[in-house]
Amino acid sequence: MPDTNPSQLQRAAWLRKLYFTRAAFSFVWVALAFTVAKGSPVVASALLIVYPAWDALANWVDARMTGGAKANPTQVLNVWMSALVTVAVAVSLGLKLQIILLIFGLWAIVAGLLQLATAIRRRKSDKGQWVMMLSGAQSALAGGFFVAQQGSAAPVVQTFAGYAAVGAVYFLISGLVILFRRAKDKTGGFAPGKV
Secondary structure: OOOOOHHHHHHHHHHHHHHHHHHHHHHHHHHHHHOHHHHOHHHHHHHHHHHHHHHHHHHHHHHHHOOOOOOOHHHHHHHHHHHHHHHHHHHHHHOOOOOHHHHHHHHHHHHHHHHHHHHHHHOOOOOOHHHHHHHHHHHHHHHHHHHHHOOOOOOHHHHHHHHHHHHHHHHHHHHHHHHHHHHHHHHOOOOHHHO
């Protein structure tokens, strides 16, 4: 049965747009990490600060557009966590502390669990949440890997870029699931030519 609730349709359109935007941002970030950042410590540092700041902004906008803070406690917590990580990364870079992988690892664990909780809460009302559940679980596992890598000679930006690339793919798939599901609901079946 097609979903014709206008507010649900608007929410699906909003989430699709958000997921595609987050995927595009991450793909650009990854491209910069593997190219420009390799030869520029300033760009590498900027990328490490920008990523959690962007995550905080994206979660804040998402919570605001999908019912507000009361309806989205896990995302509000994620906003605060990402904002704190942004500050922690900036401070550690400024003080030349070699703890970025530890910071990102702990963040990936907590943010992944919060994303998983958000996706579980949304799974009945929003399409594509199974992908976000996988993404949250993978993020938490990757965080453990980052913590284990702390103190190694692994290049921080490129190590984290692999994580960002996988996250970008998850956001892209979620957006496509919503897009294809909407097309299917409109036609009563899957119609690739109409997507």
